[in-house]
Amino acid sequence: MEVKGIRASNSTTTTTTIQSEDEMDLRRGPWTVDEDLALINYIANHGEGRWNSLARSAGLKRTGKSCRLRWLNYLRPDVRRGNITLEEQLLILELHGRWGNRWSKIAQYLPGRTDNEIKNYWRTRVQKHAKQLKCDVNSKQFKDAMRYLWMPRLVERIQAAAAATTTVAAAGSPTASASATTTITTNNNTTTYNYYDNNNLNNSFEVHSGNMMVRNPTIMNNNNFCGSHSYTPENSSTGASSDSFGTQVSPVSDLTQDYYSNVTAGNNNNNNPNPDQYYQQAHDQLSFLDCITSPSGLFDFQPMEPNTPWINLSNVGDTSNGFWNVENMLLFQQFSDNNM
DNA sequence: AAGATCAGCAACCGCCAATAC
DNA sequence: TGTATTGGCGGTTGCTGATCT
Structure with a gap:
């Protein structure tokens, strides 16, 4: 596999196939709380989509793909976590x-x-x-x-x-x-x-x-x-995962608020904040x-x-x-x- | 107590289709 | 119409904590 960097949490890129100055600065590996906040805030204010430009505009040294994945799989307010029932x-x-x-x-x-x-x-x-x-x-x-x-x-x-x-x-x-x-x-x-x-x-x-x-x-x-x-039927034009559940539970701005207050209250002590806990109730229904x-x-x-x-x-x-x-x-x- | 192994999962990759220009 | 960009998907990797020896 082509290796463009390492997966360390605080690493910058050790690139073997550099194509631009920007790529040299791209971060990889686990997301930090600051990065999560930046992404959440940006999406709260501007919405999601156009991930490459979103990443740049939000000041994230991440690829658009990485931002999209982080949002869809982790930061999205309606992500249900915990054991598979x-x-x-x-x-x-x-x-x-x-x-x-x-x-x-x-x-x-x-x-x-x-x-x-x-x-x-x-x-x-x-x-x-x-x-x-x-x-x-x-x-x-x-x-x-x-x-x-x-x-x-x-x-x-x-x-x-x-x-x-x-x-x-x-x-x-x-x-x-x-x-x-x-x-x-x-x-x-x-x-x-x-x-x-x-x-x-x-x-x-x-x-x-x-x-x-x-x-x-x-x-x-x-x-x-x-x-x-x-739920969105499979033949719907918005059947993709990002659209099916994207905004039906809670506005992103609420997520940002709650997330901020939780962080400032010291409840996030690692790199994997769990904002969805505030919305778990909705999904228990x-x-x-x-x-x-x-x-x-x-x-x-x-x-x-x-x-x-x-x-x-x-x-x-x-x-x-x-x-x-x-x-x-x-x-x-x-x-x-x-x-x- | 320490090293080895395992399990779970976040994150990355390449590929491809859809869309924009 | 052709090319570039974006988004979505399935496969894979490697980190981390738990468990075992």
Whole structure:
């Protein structure tokens, strides 16, 4: 790879292919608080776009691309940060199955998440599992494992969390165990996830070639996903990530104000300020249902082989964060043997 | 306690399509 | 119409903190 500089935080460029005086001064590597403030302030006053000239006008010794990336992936007020939730994991798995590595497209359906974040999630978590299982992440074997084992397991955990919340709220009774039974049945273009929660209530959702439909939707009661959210349909002219969510939560000027006050209050002690914390609340109001239903017919599975066996996950005893424990790897092994 | 290894993620790169001139 | 610039995307790198030995 061509090396034009080093990635040190306070380095200037050690250039091997210098083309102009300006390039000699270009900074690279982690952004400083001052740079972030300069970028935030400039965008607050002038808006975004025309990134090269923006970088110059704002007095930033960065490329336009670098400024754009910093803004979109970090400084933008509506960037949602923190752990990828179970619902988001499920959605990522499903959408990746549908579109592959179309990260920006997938990101459109996870409001506040950036394509970079989703890509990192996939590479660090999902590909890790494939590696552990010694199979290619794009292999049928692994895709089937995701579809028949991992995704149902996620559904189970989602409903368990929802049931636990409900139970605690209702009577303060013991929290839910992961004893629910999940079955998946496929009939032509419809896949049905069916399970009983801890209150012995039957829950299910169906995934058609069209939209996902929910019956008795305990799954939707997760407190992380309530309220409403509007998204930009994929066929919209403003479907790009920068436009889809650019200004819908809070004006940039507010971000700048809050950010300034936070910095002056000494709450930023590193090079990675987190202004979005002020807007996290807005994103905690997102609707999972809104995320997974769309005019374009989202959340439909690829056609499956007929006579797909029902899979009972009741004896898959994973209650930890990781799915691929020894038991499940054995299960995966058996599953693979039966489907090769 | 110290070095090695791993995991997560911010940031960069090259390529390409869209837009401006 | 051709060229330059800009923006968007997917792939990759390397820094940093956590964990392991």
